[in-house]
Amino acid sequence: MRKSGLGGNTPFSITTKPNVLTPLTNEEMIDRRGESAIWYRLTPCPCPQEERMPDCKFCFEGLVRTFQEELEVTEEMAYRVEGNKVYTRYAPISEIVSATLISRETFKPLTIKRIHEEFFEVGEDLKYWNSVLLKYKVKMxxxxxxxxxxxxxxxxxxxxxxxxxxxxxxxxxxxxxxxxxxxxxxxxxxxxxxxxxxxxxxxxxxxxxxHPVKIAYKTFRVDSDARKIFDRSQITFQEGELMAVIGGGYKLGEGDLLTLLVSTLRHSEYIRYQTGNLDILSYSPIANIDRIFSKGKQGLVAHQRDEDFILYGDSKIKWITDKPRNGYSVIYDYHPTFRISGFIEGGSGEDRDKPKIFKMKPISNLNIRGIPGE
The missing domain is CATH 2.40.10 (Thrombin, subunit H)
Known part of the structure; x- marks a missing residue:
C-alpha cells in the first residue's frame, strides 16, 4: 500500500483533538507522527520435522514469514474527481467495496466500470465538486x-x-x-x-x-518512580517494552513482529573464529557495517567491505578473503525489531475498526531463537 493522493493534507498543526480546521482521522495523525515499519508474522512450517532442511528457500529454520495481503480503507472522501474517474488516496487498488455520491439529502451508489491502480471509472458522469464516499481495498x-x-x-x-x-x-x-x-x-x-x-x-x-505500515510508539515503564530512570539497575532498551498504536484495518496478533525502517541502533561485538565463511551477528536486520578490524602481527588490521567481506542477507557477514584466525571485532548499525507481547486496547466501538494500542518487546535476532517455544 502506497499513498497516491493528497487528500487529508492541512496547513494547520495537528492536535490530538479533532476540530474544524483539522478534520483528520486517527490514521492520518498516526501516518504523520508515526514511523514506518515492516509488519509480518512467523508461522510454523507445515513440513514434518524429519523433512525440514536447514537451507530451505521457503521457510526460515522451520518458520514461514507471511504478510497481510490487503488493507480495507473505510470512510474516505475521494480527493479528486474528473468526469467518470474517481481517485483514491492509496494504491494499488484491488477492490472497490462501495462508492457513494453524497449530495444535500441523498446518497446514491455509483456503478463501478473499471478499476486501475490509482483510480477507478464509474458509469455516471461526475463534476469536480462532487463528494464521493469510498470503501475499498488496497494491496500491501x-x-x-x-x-x-x-x-x-x-x-x-x-x-x-x-x-x-x-x-x-x-x-x-x-x-x-x-x-x-x-x-x-x-x-x-x-x-x-x-x-x-x-x-x-x-x-x-x-x-x-x-510497503510499510505506520506505528506511533513511546516508552513503557512499569516503575512509576522517575528518579530511578538513571539507576544502573533499571532495565535496558533491549529488556524493556514499548507502547505503540497502529491504525485500523490491520489484523495484528500476539507474537507478530515489527521492524522499524528509519530508527537504527549501534552495536559492537567480538566474533570468535569458526570454520566456514559465514558469521551471524547478534542483532539484525543490519542497516550498515561501520568497520571490522582484527589483531595482526604489527597491530590492528582494518578489513574493507566488498574487498574482504560483504553483508550477506540481513544478519550475516560473508568473507571473500581469508577470515582472521584470532577472531575480529565489528561495529554496525541495525534496525530494531519488536514482538507484540499484548494488547492494551483493541476494540471496535461504534461498529468501527479503531486503532489498536499494544505492547511490544524488543528482540535481537531471529537467528538466535527469539521466538517463544524455540
Whole structure:
C-alpha cells in the first residue's frame, strides 16, 4: 500500500483533538507522527520435522514469514474527481467495496466500470465538486521492476521507495551488445540483492516489495518512580517494552513482529573464529557495517567491505578473503525489531475498526531463537 493522493493534507498543526480546521482521522495523525515499519508474522512450517532442511528457500529454520495481503480503507472522501474517474488516496487498488455520491439529502451508489491502480471509472458522469464516499481495498505487496548498476561488487542497491524486499523473482543482466541474460542471485536484504559473483553493468530486477505500515510508539515503564530512570539497575532498551498504536484495518496478533525502517541502533561485538565463511551477528536486520578490524602481527588490521567481506542477507557477514584466525571485532548499525507481547486496547466501538494500542518487546535476532517455544 502506497499513498497516491493528497487528500487529508492541512496547513494547520495537528492536535490530538479533532476540530474544524483539522478534520483528520486517527490514521492520518498516526501516518504523520508515526514511523514506518515492516509488519509480518512467523508461522510454523507445515513440513514434518524429519523433512525440514536447514537451507530451505521457503521457510526460515522451520518458520514461514507471511504478510497481510490487503488493507480495507473505510470512510474516505475521494480527493479528486474528473468526469467518470474517481481517485483514491492509496494504491494499488484491488477492490472497490462501495462508492457513494453524497449530495444535500441523498446518497446514491455509483456503478463501478473499471478499476486501475490509482483510480477507478464509474458509469455516471461526475463534476469536480462532487463528494464521493469510498470503501475499498488496497494491496500491501507489489511486484516492482527496477534497475541497478553494478561496479565490480557483490551487492546491488536498486532505487526503491521506503519498504522492504520480500522476494526476488528474477534478475537479468542487460549488456549493450547482446541479448539480456538471466543471472543467479544468492540472497537479499530489505533494500539490496546479493550475488555469488561480482556484478558489472546494468541489471534489471523483478522484486516482491512490501510497503510499510505506520506505528506511533513511546516508552513503557512499569516503575512509576522517575528518579530511578538513571539507576544502573533499571532495565535496558533491549529488556524493556514499548507502547505503540497502529491504525485500523490491520489484523495484528500476539507474537507478530515489527521492524522499524528509519530508527537504527549501534552495536559492537567480538566474533570468535569458526570454520566456514559465514558469521551471524547478534542483532539484525543490519542497516550498515561501520568497520571490522582484527589483531595482526604489527597491530590492528582494518578489513574493507566488498574487498574482504560483504553483508550477506540481513544478519550475516560473508568473507571473500581469508577470515582472521584470532577472531575480529565489528561495529554496525541495525534496525530494531519488536514482538507484540499484548494488547492494551483493541476494540471496535461504534461498529468501527479503531486503532489498536499494544505492547511490544524488543528482540535481537531471529537467528538466535527469539521466538517463544524455540
Amino acid at each position: 505487496e507489489e511486484t516492482l521492476t527496477v534497475e541497478g548498476f553494478g561496479e565490480n561488487e557483490y551487492v546491488l542497491f536498486p532505487k526503491l521507495p521506503l519498504g522492504a524486499i520480500t522476494g526476488v523473482e528474477e534478475v537479468f543482466h542487460i549488456p549493450e551488445d547482446r541479448e539480456p541474460e538471466e543471472v543467479e542471485f544468492s540472497g537479499f536484504t530489505f533494500n539490496s540483492v546479493v550475488f555469488p559473483k561480482r556484478t558489472n553493468g546494468l541489471f534489471r530486477l523483478k522484486l516482491k516489495f512490501q
